[in-house]
Amino acid sequence: MIAGLFRNWRFRTARPAFTPGEEIRAYLTAFDPATGDGTVRIGDTVLEVTGAEATQLDQLVDLRIESFDAQRATGRAVLRPQGR
Amino acid sequence: MNQEDDLRPATSGPDFVPEIRFRGGKAASGLPILFFIAWAIFQSGVLGISDTAGLIVGMLVGLTLGMLLVRGSWTVYANAVFAGMAQKVAVTAIVAWLWAGMFAATLQVGGFVNGLGWLAGVSGIGPAAFPAVTFVLAALLATGIGTGYGTVIAFVALFFPAGVVLGADPLLMFGAILSGAVFGDNLAPVSDTTIVSAVTQDSDVGGVVASRFKYAIVAAALAFAAYLVAGALSTGTAVDTDAAALFSAQSNPRGLLHLVPMAIVIFSAIRGRHIIEAISWGLLAAIAVNLLFGLAAGSDMLVFRVADDGWAGDTFGGWPLIEAVPAAAAGVGGSLYAGAIGYAELAVLILLVLAGAHVMIRGGGFHALQEWLLRRLARSVRSAEMTMVTATAAINAAITINTAAQIAIAPYIATIGKRFNLNGYRRANILDANTSALGYIFPWAGGVLVGYTQMTGLAQAYDWFTPAMVVAPIQAWPWVFHGWLLVAVFLFSAWTGFGREYTTDRVSKGGTIL
Numbered sequence: 001m002i003a004g005l006f007r008n009w010r011f012r013t014a015r016p017a018f019t020p021g022e023e024i025r026a027y028l029t030a031f032d033p034a035t036g037d038g039t040v041r042i043g044d045t046v047l048e049v050t051g052a053e054a055t056q057l058d059q060l061v062d063l064r065i066e067s068f069d070a071q072r073a074t075g076r077a078v079l080r081p082q083g084r
Numbered sequence: 085m086n087q088e089d090d091l092r093p094a095t096s097g098p099d100f101v102p103e104i105r106f107r108g109g110k111a112a113s114g115l116p117i118l119f120f121i122a123w124a125i126f127q128s129g130v131l132g133i134s135d136t137a138g139l140i141v142g143m144l145v146g147l148t149l150g151m152l153l154v155r156g157s158w159t160v161y162a163n164a165v166f167a168g169m170a171q172k173v174a175v176t177a178i179v180a181w182l183w184a185g186m187f188a189a190t191l192q193v194g195g196f197v198n199g200l201g202w203l204a205g206v207s208g209i210g211p212a213a214f215p216a217v218t219f220v221l222a223a224l225l226a227t228g229i230g231t232g233y234g235t236v237i238a239f240v241a242l243f244f245p246a247g248v249v250l251g252a253d254p255l256l257m258f259g260a261i262l263s264g265a266v267f268g269d270n271l272a273p274v275s276d277t278t279i280v281s282a283v284t285q286d287s288d289v290g291g292v293v294a295s296r297f298k299y300a301i302v303a304a305a306l307a308f309a310a311y312l313v314a315g316a317l318s319t320g321t322a323v324d325t326d327a328a329a330l331f332s333a334q335s336n337p338r339g340l341l342h343l344v345p346m347a348i349v350i351f352s353a354i355r356g357r358h359i360i361e362a363i364s365w366g367l368l369a370a371i372a373v374n375l376l377f378g379l380a381a382g383s384d385m386l387v388f389r390v391a392d393d394g395w396a397g398d399t400f401g402g403w404p405l406i407e408a409v410p411a412a413a414a415g416v417g418g419s420l421y422a423g424a425i426g427y428a429e430l431a432v433l434i435l436l437v438l439a440g441a442h443v444m445i446r447g448g449g450f451h452a453l454q455e456w457l458l459r460r461l462a463r464s465v466r467s468a469e470m471t472m473v474t475a476t477a478a479i480n481a482a483i484t485i486n487t488a489a490q491i492a493i494a495p496y497i498a499t500i501g502k503r504f505n506l507n508g509y510r511r512a513n514i515l516d517a518n519t520s521a522l523g524y525i526f527p528w529a530g531g532v533l534v535g536y537t538q539m540t541g542l543a544q545a546y547d548w549f550t551p552a553m554v555v556a557p558i559q560a561w562p563w564v565f566h567g568w569l570l571v572a573v574f575l576f577s578a579w580t581g582f583g584r585e586y587t588t589d590r591v592s593k594g595g596t597i598l
Contacts, residue, residue, distance in 0.1 A: 004294035012584035014465045024588045027502045042505040042586050043465040058502060060591065 014044045015073035022065045023080065031057045044073060051079035102448030104164060105155040112153050113447020116440035117482045119146035124528040136429040136537060139528075143436040150443055161443065168442025169435040173488045176276060177233060177434060181427040181534060183363040184234030187349070188241040188538070189423030190370045191342045192545055194379040199339025200246040201331055211251035212318070216311035218243050219260035219566065223304065226268020228350030230275040231359055232486075232524065233534050235265045238346075240538040245546055248553045249331040253318040258535060258555040259563025260311055262524040265531055266567045269486065270520040271300045276487045281516035284494035285501070287508035287592035292516070295509040298583055299517060303573045307566035314565075331548050341377055345369040383407065386418040422541070430537050434485060434530055441483040441492070450482075450492060465504045469514065469578035472497055476518040477571055485530045486523025490515055507585045508592030517574050521567035527557040535560075 018024065026047075030039035031054050038052030040063065049063060061079055068075035106112035123142030127133050147165060154161045203209075209217055218239065226235040239261040247257040269275050273293050282292045349366035353359065374380035382405055390396045392408035401408030444450050462468035476493055483489035494515060501511035524531035536557050542549045577583050 004290075005297040008295065008583055008585060008589075009298050010583075012581045012586070012589070014581060016586060016588065018588075025591055026505045026587045029503050029505065040505070041503060042588055043584075044504075058499075060587065 012043075016042055016045050017070045017073070018045075018047075018065045018068045018075060020065050020067055024063050024065065024077075025060055026063065028052055028056045028059060028061050038079075040077065045075075046073065047075050047077045049077050049079060102446065102451065104160050104443065104447040106150075106447055107153045107155055110448035110452040113150070113444045113449035114453075114482070115153060116143070116146035116150040116443055117437070119149060120437065120440060121481070121528060136433055136533065140429065140433050140436060143433065143440060147436065147440055147443070150440075160446075164443050164446040165439040167446075168439035171438055171442070171488065173276070173485055173491065174435050174438050176487070177485050177530065178427070178431045180231045180234050180359055181237065181431065182424045183360055183367070184231065184237040185423035185427050185538075186420050187234075187345070187363050187367045187370065187423070188238040189419035189426075190367060190374065190380075190385055191238070191345065192241050193384040193419045194342055194370060194374040195334075195336055195339035196242050196342040197246045197339065197546070198334045198336040199342065200243065201250070201339075202335040202337045203340060204246065204250055205332070205335060211247070211253075212315040213312065214247040214250060214252040215256040215260040215315045216308055218247060218257060219263050219308060219311050222261050222264020223267035223566075224264075225346070225350065226265050226275075227272045228268075229353040229359065229362060230268065230272040230278075232265030232269035232275070232520070232531055234359070234363070235268055236261055236524075236531055236535040237538050239264065240535045241542070241545075244539065245542050245549055245553075246331075249548055252315065254553050254555050255559060255563045256311060256314055256318060258539075258560050259565060261535065262531060262560065262564045263307055263311075263566030266521050266524050266564065266570060267300060267304055269523070270517055270570065271296060277490055277516050277520050280487055280490050280494065281512040282508075284491070285498055285508040285512040285515065285592070287512045291509055291593055292512040295583075295585070296513040296517065299513060299570065299573050299577065303566055303569040306569045310565045310569070314563075331546075338377060338379060341373050341379070342370060344373060380419075384418060386416075386420050388416055389414050426537060426541055427534070430530075430533055433533075437484050438488055441488065444482065445492060462500050462503075465506070465584075466579060466581075468500055468504050469506070469584070470575065472500060472511075472514045473518055473571070473574045473578050476515055477522045480519055480522035480529060481526055484523070484526065484528055484533075486519040489523065490519045493519075505587045507587045507590060510583070510585045512592075513583070514574060514578075517570050521564075521570045525561050525564050525567045527561060532557045532560055 026040045026042055028038050028049065029041040031052060033054055038049035040047040040049050047063070052061065062081070063077040064080045066076045066078055102110060104113065120143045123146070124139055127138050127142065151158055151161050204214070221243070222235055222239045225238065226232050229235065244257050244261060248254050269277050271293060272278060273289055278292065279289060282289045345366040348369050349362050352362035352365050371385060374385065375382065386405055388406045389409045390400060390406060391411040391414045392401060393411055397408040400406045461471040476497065479489045479493045480486060483492055497511050497515045523529050526532065539554050543551060
């Protein structure tokens with residue numbers, strides 16, 4: 001409990017970086033029904049997501065990072081089966 | 085305590101469709117509240133009349149004028165007024181005032197302030213340090229019992245007069261008490277605002293408390309230092325030497341026996357007892373201490389004053405708790421009566437203010453305001469967080485009970501925060517801190533008015549308390565250091581990313597209450 005009080009005393013970047021192969025859980029923040037492409041925005045980092053559905057908009061989804069450009073804070077990710 | 089019933093009817097999410105249509109559009113739904121704010125500023129700020137009942141009339145007139153602008157049936161408007169007044173948050177606040185009012189008044193007649201005076205004398209706490217010490221103790225009490233309003237009532241009744249008569253600046257004393265209430269409302273696990281912030285942002289109460297500690301303690305440390313410095317720089321109050329001498333002569337260590345009832349309230353609240361139960365145990369203990377140690381007579385706590393020229397006076401005069409008095413003085417009295425009834429006017433006012441806020445929600449005024457604030461300004465995660473901080477702070481200008489303000493804006497904070505994948509703890513912390521703070525800063529805020537109401541009664545309670553020692557609501561706002569610093573800490577955090585957490589860092593434990 002005491003340790004919890006002192007957790008996360010740090011400055012977190014506006015553009016978090018990820019590495020290919022990394023598995024993350026995040027809200028699907030946009031979905032284009034015309035193309036079937038989803039977007040996950042984490043801070044000012046933007047990930048293009050394939051395999052998402054319209055019903056998953058604003059829901060937590062599990063993703064695997066496929067590629068990431070740290071300079072531009074953009075990348076691609078693919079939906080993976082839901083599971084904790 | 086389950087707040088879920090409150091979350092649905094009072095809230096307008098981003099997909100909201102207004103139920104009441106106004107001539108002049110959605111903005112016109114804000115007329116009752118804006119009229120009330122203008123009335124409050126004119127009455128108390130310009131004319132210097134601090135009369136709660138006058139504010140009630142201002143809100144009534146505002147609600148009536150608002151109805152004239154409604155398109156179509158006025159019944160929908162009238163129903164919104166009823167729905168606003170029937171919200172659980174209003175009842176929760178009023179219940180806290182009534183019980184805390186009885187408790188504080190009973191400690192007051194038992195001479196707790198005289199005990200504090202004795203303690204200040206032997207410990208050497210001077211007027212310079214008194215506000216800083218008061219801030220820490222108020223923060224501890226508020227964190228223990230989870231109600232900032234109850235803390236304000238108790239401390240204005242007990243610590244405020246002791247500090248002021250010792251020479252501490254009344255503005256600093258009132259500011260320190262309000263600051264302590266902000267701290268407790270923000271951090272206490274049993275606080276309504278803590279629970280609402282957690283529930284609406286898919287988080288557990290334990291998680292939000294642990295994660296917000298860093299913001300609260302940084303602001304509190306700075307506020308403590310600020311009260312020490314301001315206390316040292318302050319010239320204090322020009323206390324009448326007779327008043328100081330009278331207070332000194334009344335100093336009595338036995339008044340400190342009332343630390344036992346206070347400890348019982350804090351302990352019960354921490355153990356998870358309902359606030360009514362916790363304060364009731366403390367109240368019973370305070371009555372027992374008064375009677376057992378001769379600190380106050382039974383009739384000081386409850387007395388039926390019956391007319392001495394009638395049958396009842398002849399029959400019951402001289403019975404315990406019954407006094408025969410001239411007919412003009414007949415009535416009920418004592419600390420239980422005065423402590424509770426002192427809040428009757430404020431209770432009515434808060435119900436009406438919540439009705440006005442509800443009209444603005446149902447009429448789409450809030451929706452329009454929040455959409456503009458949050459959609460137009462939230463372009464990056466930094467600007468999104470800055471907007472979340474300022475919007476939650478500003479919402480308290482219209483909804484003066486901080487819990488209610490939080491409920492109104494919670495869906496927007498959730499929506500915008502999720503768009504940037506801010507996790508539930510970060511969202512809950514932004515939501516709670518800024519509503520907690522401003523709820524004790526705006527001159528018409530419930531937390532400020534409740535303290536003022538208590539303060540106006542002090543002249544009747546103490547021979548040495550003079551009207552010049554009363555702090556008007558309009559004077560208090562610059563001195564609520566912890567409130568301002570908490571907002572400043574969050575603006576700093578939004579700008580720099582201090583404490584920021586994304587869902588990819590960790591997902592909050594959603595949905596589990598307590």
